Amino acid sequence: MHDVAARAGVSQPTASLVLSNHPHARVAPATRARVLQAAADIGYQPNVVAQSLTRRRSFALGLLVPDVRNPFVADVITGAERVASEAGYAVLLCDQSTRGVAQHLEVLRARQIDGVLLGAVGARDLPADALAGVKVVLIDELSDQWPSIASDALAAGRLAADHLLSLGHRELAYVGPASDMHAFRMRERGFTARLRAAGIALESRRLQRDWPTMEGGRDAMRRLLTGGARPTGIFCANDLMAIGALKTCLRAGLALPRDVSIVGCEDIELARYVTPELTTIAIPARELGARAARLLLQLIEDAPQRVSATRLLPVRLVARGTSGSASQEMTS
Amino acid sequence: MHDVAARAGVSQPTASLVLSNHPHARVAPATRARVLQAAADIGYQPNVVAQSLTRRRSFALGLLVPDVRNPFVADVITGAERVASEAGYAVLLCDQSTRGVAQHLEVLRARQIDGVLLGAVGARDLPADALAGVKVVLIDELSDQWPSIASDALAAGRLAADHLLSLGHRELAYVGPASDMHAFRMRERGFTARLRAAGIALESRRLQRDWPTMEGGRDAMRRLLTGGARPTGIFCANDLMAIGALKTCLRAGLALPRDVSIVGCEDIELARYVTPELTTIAIPARELGARAARLLLQLIEDAPQRVSATRLLPVRLVARGTSGSASQEMTS
DNA sequence: GGGTCTTGCCAATACGTATTTGCACCCCAT
DNA sequence: ATGGGGTGCAAATACGTATTGGCAAGACCC
Numbered sequence A, B: 001m002h003d004v005a006a007r008a009g010v011s012q013p014t015a016s017l018v019l020s021n022h023p024h025a026r027v028a029p030a031t032r033a034r035v036l037q038a039a040a041d042i043g044y045q046p047n048v049v050a051q052s053l054t055r056r057r058s059f060a061l062g063l064l065v066p067d068v069r070n071p072f073v074a075d076v077i078t079g080a081e082r083v084a085s086e087a088g089y090a091v092l093l094c095d096q097s098t099r100g101v102a103q104h105l106e107v108l109r110a111r112q113i114d115g116v117l118l119g120a121v122g123a124r125d126l127p128a129d130a131l132a133g134v135k136v137v138l139i140d141e142l143s144d145q146w147p148s149i150a151s152d153a154l155a156a157g158r159l160a161a162d163h164l165l166s167l168g169h170r171e172l173a174y175v176g177p178a179s180d181m182h183a184f185r186m187r188e189r190g191f192t193a194r195l196r197a198a199g200i201a202l203e204s205r206r207l208q209r210d211w212p213t214m215e216g217g218r219d220a221m222r223r224l225l226t227g228g229a230r231p232t233g234i235f236c237a238n239d240l241m242a243i244g245a246l247k248t249c250l251r252a253g254l255a256l257p258r259d260v261s262i263v264g265c266e267d268i269e270l271a272r273y274v275t276p277e278l279t280t281i282a283i284p285a286r287e288l289g290a291r292a293a294r295l296l297l298q299l300i301e302d303a304p305q306r307v308s309a310t311r312l313l314p315v316r317l318v319a320r321g322t323s324g325s326a327s328q329e330m331t332s
Numbered sequence C: 001g002g003g004t005c006t007t008g009c010c011a012a013t014a015c016g017t018a019t020t021t022g023c024a025c026c027c028c029a030t
Numbered sequence D: 001a002t003g004g005g006g007t008g009c010a011a012a013t014a015c016g017t018a019t020t021g022g023c024a025a026g027a028c029c030c
Helices: A001-010 A011-019 A029-041 A048-055 A071-086 A099-109 A155-165 A182-197 A212-225 A239-251 A287-302 A326-332 B001-010 B012-019 B031-043 B048-055 B071-086 B101-110 B152-168 B184-198 B214-226 B239-252 B285-301 B325-330
Strands: A061-063 A090-095 A115-119 A135-139 A147-153 A172-176 A207-209 A233-238 A262-265 A279-282 A316-318 B060-065 B092-096 B115-119 B136-139 B148-151 B171-176 B207-210 B233-236 B261-266 B279-282 B314-320
Touching: A001 A011, A001 A029, A001 A279, A001 B048, A001 B060, A011 A029, A011 B136, A048 B048, A061 A071, A061 A099, A061 A239, A061 B261, A071 A090, A071 A239, A071 A287, A071 B012, A071 B092, A090 A099, A115 A287, A147 A155, A155 A233, A155 A262, A155 A279, A155 B314, A172 A212, A172 A239, A207 A212, A212 A233, A212 A239, A262 B136, B001 B012, B012 B031, B031 B060, B060 B071, B060 B101, B071 B092, B071 B115, B071 B171, B071 B239, B071 B285, B092 B101, B101 B115, B115 B261, B115 B285, B136 B285, B148 B152, B148 B184, B148 B285, B152 B184, B152 B233, B152 B279, B152 B314, B171 B184, B171 B214, B171 B239, B184 B314, B207 B214, B214 B239, B233 B239, B233 B279, B239 B261
Parallel strands: A061 A090, A061 A115, A115 A135, A135 A147, A172 A207, A172 A233, A233 A262, A262 A279, B060 B092, B060 B115, B115 B136, B136 B148, B171 B207, B171 B233, B233 B261, B261 B279
Antiparallel strands: A090 B092, A279 A316, B279 B314
């Protein structure tokens, strides 16, 4: 910028006034033009680090996720990255497999990060002190302590239950992670609540918890299959587990949806590419990421506008090939 | 840091010497201890932005990828993020769906980034001028202009060809992207070279190009099916395309591997979860990302050590359910 | 006991930009 | 002509840390 100023025959502060396009900048049009021309001539690019130091804003967001390889998470990232990037913010990616939430937050704080998006992190796990003074938005999580963007997980569980019930299933099971994430808890609660309303109680051996991955779904399904009293309808808290379960059923010689119906949750792209195609509850992952980023940017730029107005994003049932009438089993 | 210095009764520069652990720092042990104690007392955290300004190093890497949602890319990211993070570097994620490579590089340069990892970006597309003065490592790409870490893509193509040939297939096809990425070009070249060596020429209608996604694989497969003279063995340049093709075959009423054999490439986790399980060539994605990050860190920290020593990472065939003997078709 | 060396610290400066303050200068009204 | 108000710019300062140079005080030599 010194070079620009020298070339335009003005002082550095004047060049700064012009280039930062200050609102109440009183600069003569001719001078302004000279500075802009000089900047264009030498291809001036501002040093964001220096700007960050004086303005005490890094124009960067932290994006903390449990696992980049989870397709749902990848969708969330895509939505958030796009919004942030278009607003001129950089995205610092932090994977929890590398280090814990608290440690990542330390690093981000040291970098004077403007805000943090927390994806798929259970609110109870959050170290409140590590978050002190950090602007944060939770993704697909609800908390009265921090703003968040969430999907209607309760409805997701209900939709899955209603779908299976309407197909005539009475022998039902739930497969989900041991996570304390709000989204997972609510999917489970919505499901079991609807079962209770239909007069069905979920035995504990039909409530299987495991890691929210294909492997976890596989292991949970194995336990369901060997546990006796095989269920005919299964709701899996996410599609990865559902696919693991699906695969395990096929390996065990079961046919879907004849012998067993499976309903997943999230509707990742993959759900349409397994065989049979997975019936699931669609969660708008990209939209969650995008809205969370937008909310965070508002919190950063529009002062203490704490009106998070957390609205639940709607979910919907996508009936495909892994769910079918329970009577099929009886008649076959 | 001023507070730390005041608390320890020393000047700010002295505190800096202690806290930055300078090699030829001549500080009395007692003083050093006082400073460290003071820093611990008030929970001092360095301001990385200010450090970046003086040291002219941001301790941050750019990671430029075509699409976070591609599982192969997600694996690469995981590997790179882990290495960078453990070395104390932040990772700025840039998705090409947001803006072009050149624009991302501008932004990264303005942020005084220390280096850039370019994942799955064709070397020919690279704007050489936008890369001037930026330390960069290409991932799964080869170039005599920039250092890189790549897999043995030629061998991958050969392995696929040898596998299909050894199963007796003679009616072969290739499905790949129109990308000019080295990895894809070599996978194709290795495949076709082996076919030629076996006296088989690939007709143009059996060389289908499309987007490297499931949809692309689906569309390419549809063209193969409707083009007459259906091939019995197909090599798809990545697993996503292979899965799209697989799915399309199943929908068309074909059985795998009885009617058609498919070999994918990359061995993403998903390959084991489609039905039948996908035969594929395993590419060490995470290792690629990790090695690329390590090489970049070397270039950054160890001076102009241009000895990139680009070694090709080995690939291997993983035979699963989508490939079988060609004679099966004849006898069925 | 005066000189050279070493040790341990601080003062000064730099990094590149933003912001505040103050000073010329000109225009116009009285 | 003179004072007041506005305009356009530069000087000074700040952001938080790293680095250089130099200055005291002590150790050591003859």
